[in-house]
Amino acid sequence: MKSLKISITGVRGIVGDTLTPELIINFSQAFGTYLDSGRVLVCRDTRPSGTMIRSAVLAGLIATGCEVIDLGVCPTPSMQLMIKKLGARGGISISAGHNPQEWNALKFVRDDGVYLNSLQGEELLDIFHQGEFTKAPWNGLHSVVENGHAIDNHIEVLKRNFNAEAISSRQLSIALDCCNGACSYLTPRLLEELGCRVVAINNNPQEQFPHDPNPTPRNMNQVAALVRASNAEIGFAHDADGERLGIVTKNGDPLSEEMTLAISTQIQLERMVGAVVTNLSTTRSIDDIAEAYGAPVVRTPIGQPYISEAVIEHGAVIGGEGSGGVTLPKIQFSHDSAAAMLNILEYLATSGETISQLASRIPAYSMVKRNLQLPPNIIFASLQRMRAYAEKRLKRTTVDFTDGIKISWKDRWVHVRASNTESMIRIIAEAKDQAKAHELVDWAQYHLRKAL
Amino acid sequence: MKSIRTLKISISGVRGVIGDSLTPLLLNRFAQSFGTYVNSGLIVIGRDTRTSGEMVKHAVFAGLMSAGCRIVDLDICPVPTVQLMVRKLNAQGGIALTASHNPQEWNALKFIGSDGCFLNSYEAEELLDIYHQGEYTRVGSNAINEVQRNATAVRTHIDEILKHLGKLPGSRKRLRVVVDCCNGAGSVIAPALLEELGCEVTAINATPNGLFPRPPEPLPQNLAQLCQAVRESRADVGFAQDVDADRLAIVSNQGEAIGEEYSLVLATKYILSKKRGPVVANLSTTMALDDIARQFHCPIIRTKIGEVNVTEGMKKAGAVIGGEGNGGVIYPAINFARDSQVGMALVLHYLAESGRSLSALMRSVPRYYMVKSSLPCSSHKAQAILRMVKQAYSKDQIDLTDGIKIIRKDGWIHIRSSNTEPIVRVTVEARREALSKELAAEVMDRIGAV
Numbered sequence: 001m002k003s004l005k006i007s008i009t010g011v012r013g014i015v016g017d018t019l020t021p022e023l024i025i026n027f028s029q030a031f032g033t034y035l036d037s038g039r040v041l042v043c044r045d046t047r048p049s050g051t052m053i054r055s056a057v058l059a060g061l062i063a064t065g066c067e068v069i070d071l072g073v074c075p076t077p078s079m080q081l082m083i084k085k086l087g088a089r090g091g092i093s094i095s096a097g098h099n100p101q102e103w104n105a106l107k108f109v110r111d112d113g114v115y116l117n118s119l120q121g122e123e124l125l126d127i128f129h130q131g132e133f134t135k136a137p138w139n140g141l142h143s144v145v146e147n148g149h150a151i152d153n154h155i156e157v158l159k160r161n162f163n164a165e166a167i168s169s170r171q172l173s174i175a176l177d178c179c180n181g182a183c184s185y186l187t188p189r190l191l192e193e194l195g196c197r198v199v200a201i202n203n204n205p206q207e208q209f210p211h212d213p214n215p216t217p218r219n220m221n222q223v224a225a226l227v228r229a230s231n232a233e234i235g236f237a238h239d240a241d242g243e244r245l246g247i248v249t250k251n252g253d254p255l256s257e258e259m260t261l262a263i264s265t266q267i268q269l270e271r272m273v274g275a276v277v278t279n280l281s282t283t284r285s286i287d288d289i290a291e292a293y294g295a296p297v298v299r300t301p302i303g304q305p306y307i308s309e310a311v312i313e314h315g316a317v318i319g320g321e322g323s324g325g326v327t328l329p330k331i332q333f334s335h336d337s338a339a340a341m342l343n344i345l346e347y348l349a350t351s352g353e354t355i356s357q358l359a360s361r362i363p364a365y366s367m368v369k370r371n372l373q374l375p376p377n378i379i380f381a382s383l384q385r386m387r388a389y390a391e392k393r394l395k396r397t398t399v400d401f402t403d404g405i406k407i408s409w410k411d412r413w414v415h416v417r418a419s420n421t422e423s424m425i426r427i428i429a430e431a432k433d434q435a436k437a438h439e440l441v442d443w444a445q446y447h448l449r450k451a452l
Numbered sequence: 453m454k455s456i457r458t459l460k461i462s463i464s465g466v467r468g469v470i471g472d473s474l475t476p477l478l479l480n481r482f483a484q485s486f487g488t489y490v491n492s493g494l495i496v497i498g499r500d501t502r503t504s505g506e507m508v509k510h511a512v513f514a515g516l517m518s519a520g521c522r523i524v525d526l527d528i529c530p531v532p533t534v535q536l537m538v539r540k541l542n543a544q545g546g547i548a549l550t551a552s553h554n555p556q557e558w559n560a561l562k563f564i565g566s567d568g569c570f571l572n573s574y575e576a577e578e579l580l581d582i583y584h585q586g587e588y589t590r591v592g593s594n595a596i597n598e599v600q601r602n603a604t605a606v607r608t609h610i611d612e613i614l615k616h617l618g619k620l621p622g623s624r625k626r627l628r629v630v631v632d633c634c635n636g637a638g639s640v641i642a643p644a645l646l647e648e649l650g651c652e653v654t655a656i657n658a659t660p661n662g663l664f665p666r667p668p669e670p671l672p673q674n675l676a677q678l679c680q681a682v683r684e685s686r687a688d689v690g691f692a693q694d695v696d697a698d699r700l701a702i703v704s705n706q707g708e709a710i711g712e713e714y715s716l717v718l719a720t721k722y723i724l725s726k727k728r729g730p731v732v733a734n735l736s737t738t739m740a741l742d743d744i745a746r747q748f749h750c751p752i753i754r755t756k757i758g759e760v761n762v763t764e765g766m767k768k769a770g771a772v773i774g775g776e777g778n779g780g781v782i783y784p785a786i787n788f789a790r791d792s793q794v795g796m797a798l799v800l801h802y803l804a805e806s807g808r809s810l811s812a813l814m815r816s817v818p819r820y821y822m823v824k825s826s827l828p829c830s831s832h833k834a835q836a837i838l839r840m841v842k843q844a845y846s847k848d849q850i851d852l853t854d855g856i857k858i859i860r861k862d863g864w865i866h867i868r869s870s871n872t873e874p875i876v877r878v879t880v881e882a883r884r885e886a887l888s889k890e891l892a893a894e895v896m897d898r899i900g901a902v
Contacts, residue, residue, distance in 0.1 A: 016592035021484070021514040025476045049593040056514035059476040062507035102593045137471035138557040141503050208594075 028060025065136030075242025168195035215246025274317030301403030487519025493544030530697030636695030670701030729772030737777030
């Protein structure tokens with residue numbers, strides 16, 4: 001199966017295969033054309049292919065007359081914070097986020113620091129397909145400016161917006177796994193500056209990814225062992241570009257990635273009650289927590305831009321996704337794993353609670369996720385049949401067609417949809433226990449397969 | 453139609469106009485083709501000062517990295533520095549990003565082989581085949597190498613010149629030199645080299661910003677500012693470089709541009725006085741060079757136009773010096789490339805060792821009068837012109853190596869299609885100015901009739 005995927009989350013593919021320099025140059029020219037030239041920020045994560053992609057991006061942007069500011073290797077949220085500060089019209093983050101090392105991607109950011117939404121993404125694609133890009137003449141080209149302040153700025157913003165004093169006074173001991181990604185430059189320094197005792201692993205950006213960068217429990221064995229070995233108060237795991245966060249308790253238990261948003265929501269609502277934004281596939285615990293505080297929950301389709309826009313629209317106090325991405329609007333309208341981390345540390349420092357105590361207060365559900373690898377030409381048809389079935393047969397349940405098909409009963413739900421990043425259908429089910437959740441996934445898979 | 457007219461893909465590289473035909477995509481594909489052609493390995497990259505240089509550089513980087521090459525980036529430096537470094541670093545090849553004498557809206561890729569010389573016509577054709585075939589080597593993420601920046605290339609180049617030629621011999625007074633770098637790549641090396649040779653240096657247009665203060669070709673009519681500076685500072689000599697610092701023109705101590713043909717003539721006279729051996733030059737280079745070679749009883753070999761043709765001729769003949777009349781001096785003991793830095797050093801040594809003024813040196817070499825003209829025309833028409841000329845001058849001695857050269861005792865006429873533009877070039881030279889004008893008028897009349 002071919003690896004290229006052009007979607008709401010950007011242009012994603014495998015280097016040496018589908019993600020060619022030509023494709024990158026053309027997309028960068030399309031983006032420069034879309035922005036009507038002007039100032040554009042560029043950053044990248046630590047993937048070895050980043051240096052090649054960067055050159056292709058710079059060539060494309062310069063050719064369209066953009067004034068490029070290169071932030072070098074830094075987390076995507078560090079770049080997003082710089083967009084407003086530097087008055088840029090947009091930005092390109094070169095990172096395949098949680099995907100394995102051989103992947104890379106372009107993610108397009110607009111002038112408010114938020115990713116392009118689906119309509120804007122479509123406009124960009126139209127320009128790309130049309131292939132007629134702005135061509136700046138020789139005296140309309142701008143030299144690239146290197147700017148090494150993105151991480152300094154990020155640290156400064158975070159320290160200013162959280163209770164640095166409270167965190168410092170506790171001298172918390174923290175285990176950290178940066179996956180040798182862009183956060184290697186950010187979080188160890190940030191935590192040390194806040195007086196934490198940091199034990200970091202995989203914080204060498206020159207090295208390969210030691211494991212899959214997605215911060216789910218199966219990729220957090222190393223940091224879990226580190227928490228136990230170092231008697232740390234808590235452990236954190238980053239993806240490659242600082243959007244998703246995974247948590248390990250004081251006992252060395254990796255928490256489900258769904259818990260990152262649930263815990264963050266609990267903390268946030270305790271402080272201030274307001275709307276919570278999350279996507280359709282995220283745990284029902286969010287609804288339970290919100291209900292306890294009388295806060296409304298807004299559910300969006302899958303994809304960070306939907307979360308960002310809904311957070312802005314509803315003036316939400318928090319937004320995020322079950323994948324471990326948390327948006328704290330007081331910092332920015334995008335996922336920021338360092339901000340999510342400080343939000344938790346600030347709570348631990350001021351409340352005196354442990355992370356295990358905090359986690360135990362979250363209503364427990366069991367979630368099962370399964371991916372159905374299918375050729376792209378089958379995906380739509382099988383989702384269509386399932387949809388027809390749901391419309392006709394499932395009278396006593398709630399069916400939501402906002403993004404794929406989400407079928408909810410009183411105490412359980414199942415969600416099937418086409419992935420934005422790979423050629424497959426994702427099936428996610430949640431119920432009170434593991435067996436029921438498995439049952440739901442099997443049931444959905446049966447109907448999807450039957451459709452074939 | 454516009455973009456077709458500005459793009460020129462030929463033996464001399466890939467040349468086009470920025471914001472028009474020379475797109476990042478085209479540059480990137482050529483870089484991928486070159487990376488595929490050299491089978492990955494180490495590649496040296498340097499560029500002139502054009503404002504488009506950075507865009508071109510990144511398009512090339514992305515292409516080479518994608519093909520698995522390791523890149524050494526010299527950034528702004530003369531083309532001959534790139535050529536020298538390819539050999540010094542045992543690289544697989546190099547790409548110089550420069551449109552040499554073209555105006556500032558142009559840029560180009562010039563491909564260099566592992567011997568530090570430009571690809572010859574056969575090699576260039578192989579490269580083009582790969583480009584057109586469109587199947588390039590693409591390596592996976594882990595085989596992509598970070599670009600290595602080399603900031604010592606200029607130092608290496610200067611050291612190489614000093615090692616072979618040494619500082620100027622000490623005398624009561626240092627030679628006073630004015631150099632005009634045209635805000636090109638020479639800005640980063642020429643003033644420093646001249647200082648280290650022991651000159652008193654005034655540098656003009658030596659800001660490497662790519663904004664050309666004059667047309668970049670070092671022709672006499674473009675050197676008024678330099679001539680004036682030489683007169684005002686009572687300098688012993690003035691040097692003018694083009695933007696990629698391969699070509700050299702000289703202004704005498706009297707503030708007269710002596711013509712770019714005489715750069716090679718003076719350098720050759722100096723070298724042959726030290727060491728005799730074959731001289732190689734292209735067909736359009738002044739016959740003064742034949743006189744000098746004869747004076748030292750050395751053979752002279754004429755080649756087709758194009759640096760690579762001259763360097764190949766030099767290798768075959770074991771030449772001690774060679775070059776092109778357009779100001780390109782090739783001194784193989786230092787660099788198998790047209791190198792204005794080497795040219796300056798040779799002429800300065802000549803001045804210092806002879807103890808004579810530049811005007812005096814010029815009086816001791818034969819003077820000829822050259823008329824260079826060109827005529828825009830299609831390749832079809834160019835063929836018709838060449839056929840006609842061949843017939844019209846059938847009684848004369850004719851050389852068909854590159855176009856047609858009609859050789860007479862007191863002068864010659866050379867007619868050929870350009871490698872870089874859709875034009876026919878006509879070059880005429882004779883001992884007397886009147887005769888060269890007369891010959892030029894006659895041949896242009898005949899061509900006009902076709």
